[in-house]
Amino acid sequence: MTVVLGISNSDLAAATGSDAALRRFLFGLPGVDQVGAEARAAALATRSIKAATKRDLIDLAIRMIDLTTLEGADTPGKVSALCAKAQHPDPTDHTAPHTAAVCVYGDMVPHAVRALGPDSPISIAAVATAFPSGRASLDVKLLDVHDAVVNGAHEIDMVIDRGAFLSGRYLQVLEEVRAVKEACGTAHLKVILETGELQTYDNVRRASWLAMLGGADFIKTSTGKVQPAATAPVVLVMLEAVRDWFDVTGHHIGMKPAGGLRTAKDAMRMLVLVAETVGEDWLTPDLFRIGASSLLNDLLLQRQRMRDGAYSGPNYVTLD
Amino acid sequence: MARIEYAPAPESRSVVHLRPSYGLFIDGEFVEPTLGEHYTSVNPADETALAEVSEGSAADVDLAVRAARRAFTRWSRMPGAERAKYLYRIARILQERAREFAVLETLDNGKPIKESRDTDIPLAAAWFFHYAGWADKLEYAGLGPDPRPLGVAGQVIPWNFPMLMLAWKVAPALAGGNTVVLKPAQTTPLTALLFAEVCQQADLPAGVVNIVTGHNDTGAAVVAHKGVDKIAFTGSTAVGRRIAEAVAGTHKRVTLELGGKGANIVFADAAIDQAVEGVVHGIYFNQGHVCCAGSRLLVQESIAEEFVARLKRRMGTLRVGDPLDKNTDVGAINSSMQLARISELADSGVAEGATMWQADCALPSRGFWFAPTLFTDVAQSHRIAREEIFGPVLSTLTFRTPSEAIEKANNTQYGLAAGIWTEKGSLILKMANELRAGVVWANTYNKFDPASPFGGYKESGYGREGGRQGLAAYLEGDRA
Numbered sequence: 015m016t017v018v019l020g021i022s023n024s025d026l027a028a029a030t031g032s033d034a035a036l037r038r039f040l041f042g043l044p045g046v047d048q049v050g051a052e053a054r055a056a057a058l059a060t061r062s063i064k065a066a067t068k069r070d071l072i073d074l075a076i077r078m079i080d081l082t083t084l085e086g087a088d089t090p091g092k093v094s095a096l097c098a099k100a101q102h103p104d105p106t107d108h109t110a111p112h113t114a115a116v117c118v119y120g121d122m123v124p125h126a127v128r129a130l131g132p133d134s135p136i137s138i139a140a141v142a143t144a145f146p147s148g149r150a151s152l153d154v155k156l157l158d159v160h161d162a163v164v165n166g167a168h169e170i171d172m173v174i175d176r177g178a179f180l181s182g183r184y185l186q187v188l189e190e191v192r193a194v195k196e197a198c199g200t201a202h203l204k205v206i207l208e209t210g211e212l213q214t215y216d217n218v219r220r221a222s223w224l225a226m227l228g229g230a231d232f233i234k235t236s237t238g239k240v241q242p243a244a245t246a247p248v249v250l251v252m253l254e255a256v257r258d259w260f261d262v263t264g265h266h267i268g269m270k271p272a273g274g275l276r277t278a279k280d281a282m283r284m285l286v287l288v289a290e291t292v293g294e295d296w297l298t299p300d301l302f303r304i305g306a307s308s309l310l311n312d313l314l315l316q317r318q319r320m321r322d323g324a325y326s327g328p329n330y331v332t333l334d
Numbered sequence: 335m336a337r338i339e340y341a342p343a344p345e346s347r348s349v350v351h352l353r354p355s356y357g358l359f360i361d362g363e364f365v366e367p368t369l370g371e372h373y374t375s376v377n378p379a380d381e382t383a384l385a386e387v388s389e390g391s392a393a394d395v396d397l398a399v400r401a402a403r404r405a406f407t408r409w410s411r412m413p414g415a416e417r418a419k420y421l422y423r424i425a426r427i428l429q430e431r432a433r434e435f436a437v438l439e440t441l442d443n444g445k446p447i448k449e450s451r452d453t454d455i456p457l458a459a460a461w462f463f464h465y466a467g468w469a470d471k472l473e474y475a476g477l478g479p480d481p482r483p484l485g486v487a488g489q490v491i492p493w494n495f496p497m498l499m500l501a502w503k504v505a506p507a508l509a510g511g512n513t514v515v516l517k518p519a520q521t522t523p524l525t526a527l528l529f530a531e532v533c534q535q536a537d538l539p540a541g542v543v544n545i546v547t548g549h550n551d552t553g554a555a556v557v558a559h560k561g562v563d564k565i566a567f568t569g570s571t572a573v574g575r576r577i578a579e580a581v582a583g584t585h586k587r588v589t590l591e592l593g594g595k596g597a598n599i600v601f602a603d604a605a606i607d608q609a610v611e612g613v614v615h616g617i618y619f620n621q622g623h624v625c626c627a628g629s630r631l632l633v634q635e636s637i638a639e640e641f642v643a644r645l646k647r648r649m650g651t652l653r654v655g656d657p658l659d660k661n662t663d664v665g666a667i668n669s670s671m672q673l674a675r676i677s678e679l680a681d682s683g684v685a686e687g688a689t690m691w692q693a694d695c696a697l698p699s700r701g702f703w704f705a706p707t708l709f710t711d712v713a714q715s716h717r718i719a720r721e722e723i724f725g726p727v728l729s730t731l732t733f734r735t736p737s738e739a740i741e742k743a744n745n746t747q748y749g750l751a752a753g754i755w756t757e758k759g760s761l762i763l764k765m766a767n768e769l770r771a772g773v774v775w776a777n778t779y780n781k782f783d784p785a786s787p788f789g790g791y792k793e794s795g796y797g798r799e800g801g802r803q804g805l806a807a808y809l810e811g812d813r814a
Contacts, residue, residue: 018640019606045757047777050608060448062343062660071338254607289338290651297338 018261019044026262030227033185040184043223046215046251055246061286065320068282072317073111075281075309076103078299080139080270082117082307084146084238090125093118095334097129100136104314105332107321113310114299115139115169120162127166139169139204143194146208146237148173152190159197169202170194173237176211179221187221191228204232204270204303209248210240218248222255232268238305243273249284253291260292269296272305278316281309340653343660345447349434352524355386358394358547359530361401362540368393373549375524378444379657379666379701387523390546395515395555398544402486402513403561405541410483410511414470421466421508423536428459431532435525439497440657442524444666444702445620447658450497457782458501461800464784465509468805472510475802477811483511484587484810485563488556490577491526492569493519493668494623494724500526502799503566504543505784510808512564515544517556519569521669523547554580562586564808568625571722571748571793589797589807591625591789593722594750597743598628598779599733599765602637604755608777610644613728616753616779618652618664618706622726623672625794626751628779629723632739635732642710642730649693649706656698664726667702676704676725683709683718683729714745722748736761744770749791753779772798 020042029039063071081100083092096116104110115137118126126138140162144150150158159170172194178186195203205225209218225233233252236243249271256267269292271284281304288296296302311331318326355372357364371389376382388394409417428435432455439450472481487507491499496518507514518526526545533543546552553573557565557580567577568591581588598616600609616628633641657665667673684690688709697703704725712719712729719729733739743752752771754762766774772790775781782788787803789795797807 020637020640044604044606047605047608047757049778050605050611054608054611060660062341064339064341067339067341285338294338 018258021262023263026227030188033183036184036188037182040220040223043219046219048215051215051247051251055250055287058286058290059246059283063282063286069317069320071282071285072278072313072320074297075278075285075304076313077111077114078302078304079113079310080115080117080272080303080305081113081310082238082272082305084117084119084141088119088122090122092334093122093125094129097126097136099310099332099334101130101134103310104317106330107318110314110317112136114303117141117171117305119145120158120165120167123162123165123167137168138166139171140167141171141237143172145171145173146239148175149177152193155190156193156197159194163197163199163201167201169204170198171204171206171234173206173208174221174225176208179212179217179224184224188224188228191225191230195229202231203229204234204268205230206234206237206272207252208237208240209235210242215247215251218251219255222252223259226255226259226267230267232270232303234270234272234305236273238273241274244271244275246283246287249287250291253287256296257292266295266301268301268303270303270305275304275306275309277309277312281313340661342656344656344658345433345437345440345451345660347437347441347658350438350441352385352438356388356523356527356547358388358390358398359527359533359543359545360394360398361544362534362538364530367391368397373520375442375521377441377701378521378668379698381700384441385524387527387547390517390548390552390555392551392555395546395552395559398515398546399486399488399559399561401541402515402544405539406483406485406513409513409539409542412511414472417508417511418466418469420536420538421462421469421505424532424538425459425462425466427532427535428455428462432456432459435497435528437658438528439525440665442522443493443496444657444668446662446665448660448662449620454495454498457784458497461498461501461505461784465505465805468506469509472805472809475805475809477806477809481510481809481811484808485512486561487512487514487564487566487808488559488562489514489516489566490553490556490569491516491518493522494620494625496522497525497529499568500529502568502804506799506804507566507808508542510805512808513542515546515556515562517546517548517553520547520549557581564588566807567591574795587807589789589799590795591797591799592750592793592795593748594625594627594790594794595630595720595722595746595748596626596628596751596753596771597630597632598753599739599743599755600631600633600637600641601756601758601761602634603757605757605777606637606641606644609755610641610648612753612755612777612779613645614648614652617728618649618726619780621664621667621704623668623724624780626773626780627724628751628753629728630719630743631728631730632733632742633730634739635734638730638732642708645708646691649708652693652695652706654693654695654697654703654705664706667704667725670702672724673702673704676723676727679718679721679723679725680707680727683712683716686716686718688712688716688718688729714742720746736765740765740768747793750794751775
């Protein structure tokens with residue numbers, strides 16, 4: 015399909031020319047029927063996965079994790095423990111893969127760099143732009159980004175200005191994403207929509223397109239500080255936006271659900287949503303990440319169970 | 335890179351304990367048919383035999399009607415609250431034995447276990463719960479202070495939702511104080527026979543429910559019997575017409591719920607992803623063996639090309655196969671006879687110039703199967719746009735304006751159901767007012783609720799089932 019939703023590739027540039035054009039574009043996107051979207055997400059949650067596939071998917075899910083600590087109480091010691099866990103999640107089994115990244119506050123980036131060492135396959139993602147609220151001037155946000163990048167962050171997780179979005183200042187949101195993208199340089203940009211504050215699926219779809227128009231490499235559901243976060247229907251709607259963007263532009267945008275995913279079953283359901291919505295091409299850490307902390311231990315417990323044939327228990331995974 | 339493979343996740347058959355052979359359920363007992371004839375009910379997914387079932391003759395129907403007549407005296411005079419107790423008990427037993435019923439329904443019918451488990455059986459129980467609540471409130475049904483039951487109801491039901499159609503028929507009849515003689519479809523008698531066991535388990539007085547299995551002649555005998563006061567039929571328009579002729583000039587009341595050629599109308603401003611889902615659900619649910627199926631897609635011309643492309647992409651992810659597998663979306667066609675009819679109509683579509691597209695899916699080698707099929711370039715004059723296919727075949731037509739959509743949607747001999755997909759509320763109301771269809775769904779499809787009446791216009795039949803209206807079909811109002 016070259017024309018999707020009545021949009022061709024050349025329309026995208028025109029859409030971002032003015033506030034009015036952008037509004038027209040976003041409101042021209044098809045709506046999302048809440049009942050229908052929730053029903054579809056619920057139906058996909060009932061898929062049953064083959065045991066051999068499940069084993070592979072558990073490892074894949076571990077490789078997709080952005081292992082996260084975002085607390086006011088974070089310290090260098092906490093961050094190095096997190097990094098150690100990311101490198102060797104299961105001390106009893108070195109065949110357990112490492113996670114995709116660690117995700118920390120900007121000032122913790124140097125500690126993560128030190129803990130992971132040079133040439134680590136694990137990326138460092140830093141939240142920035144006055145995370146989680148995004149309530150600061152653009153200059154402060156950009157400085158936040160700059161700081162993290164200079165200190166060695168490979169990925170920046172920014173938040174959109176939900177206040178601007180909800181009051182209809184879409185161009186402002188877009189230009190902020192663009193400015194952050196520029197400040198990222200070679201770092202990958204994940205744009206957090208904070209869907210729990212956007213509330214409607216129509217808003218989620220519009221914000222997804224806005225982020226992609228602004229140059230997002232990934233779109234991400236939530237900060238983890240607001241509930242609800244990565245619900246299945248929200249992820250479904252965002253994956254549909256990623257799929258449609260690919261149909262229009264030919265570009266792969268990544269997707270990152272974050273917040274509220276705690277069990278291996280949650281992770282499996284996410285991967286099923288990906289495969290059935292946007293396709294199996296997205297089943298790679300380059301295009302799908304899961305922002306989580308406690309999820310990793312449940313994946314490890316399931317992994318141990320499939321290896322040993324019995325549940326071990328919470329004392330057989332590390333609490334960091 | 336990992337690829338997701340869904341496990342064959344078969345629901346266990348072990349919950350179902352089939353007897354090798356079933357008698358007829360008359361006067362609270364299973365009895366052998368007077369002529370001693372049996373036939374085999376097969377699993378349409380692999381053509382294996384499931385059980386021997388009795389062929390009921392006119393003599394057997396006579397015994398059943400007499401038993402129902404005898405039971406009527408006591409049942410109709412029983413206080414409503416007492417009848418309600420039996421109906422609640424039946425509803426609870428259906429819930430308790432839901433897995434058993436779901437597996438058996440899937441075995442006998444070929445429908446995916448996720449549908450029998452999540453739709454058919456829960457709804458059947460819901461129907462009994464709903465009408466149990468009515469049994470002691472008949473004077474509030476709007477039929478006067480003392481509505482009375484009609485007597486013995488002869489009920490002939492189809493094979494597409496065997497247990498659910500049984501519930502639609504039996505629950506309101508019993509709530510109103512009627513007794514019934516039920517003739518299940520010849521290819522799907524087994525859940526009805528299991529229901530007979532439930533009646534015994536619930537201590538339902540003998541003769542209140544009688545179940546006579548068999549072929550067309552058995553159904554005709556039920557319709558023709560002079561002791562039957564009310565005929566309720568769900569099935570094809572052709573048979574419905576014969577029934578209407580058979581009862582013309584008699585005292586019998588009739589409700590007929592017949593065929594359909596539902597239009598699913600998608601406007602350009604629809605929530606497109608959910609509309610695609612809804613259209614898929616509207617026609618491929620239960621292999622399209624649904625009288626109210628959205629078998630005609632009417633899509634606004636400005637989005638037709640893209641909508642069809644999205645529909646095909648979605649159809650490519652439908653999982654067709656073993657009905658007992660919990661991952662299966664589309665199951666088996668119910669019989670070789672039905673498969674032949676679907677194939678014949680699909681061939682006519684190609685011959686008449688429409689373009690056929692089928693999802694790329696491997697079909698099992700045994701059993702009766704038909705891949706999900708989409709026709710484009712369909713004209714109103716084509717048979718596939720006019721005749722009920724009753725299979726997983728969708729005919730796509732386009733329209734330019736709302737009035738053209740209404741004209742095309744209404745241009746059919748049927749009038750059972752329609753769907754509207756738009757984000758504009760006022761357009762939904764306008765369309766719903768002008769569509770000549772008994773059920774109009776907005777931004778959804780194939781949703782059923784016991785409180786909501788269901789029935790058709792035109793050749794889709796007359797009378798309503800469900801809700802207060804469905805109850806009224808089994809009661810006589812106060813003429814005084």
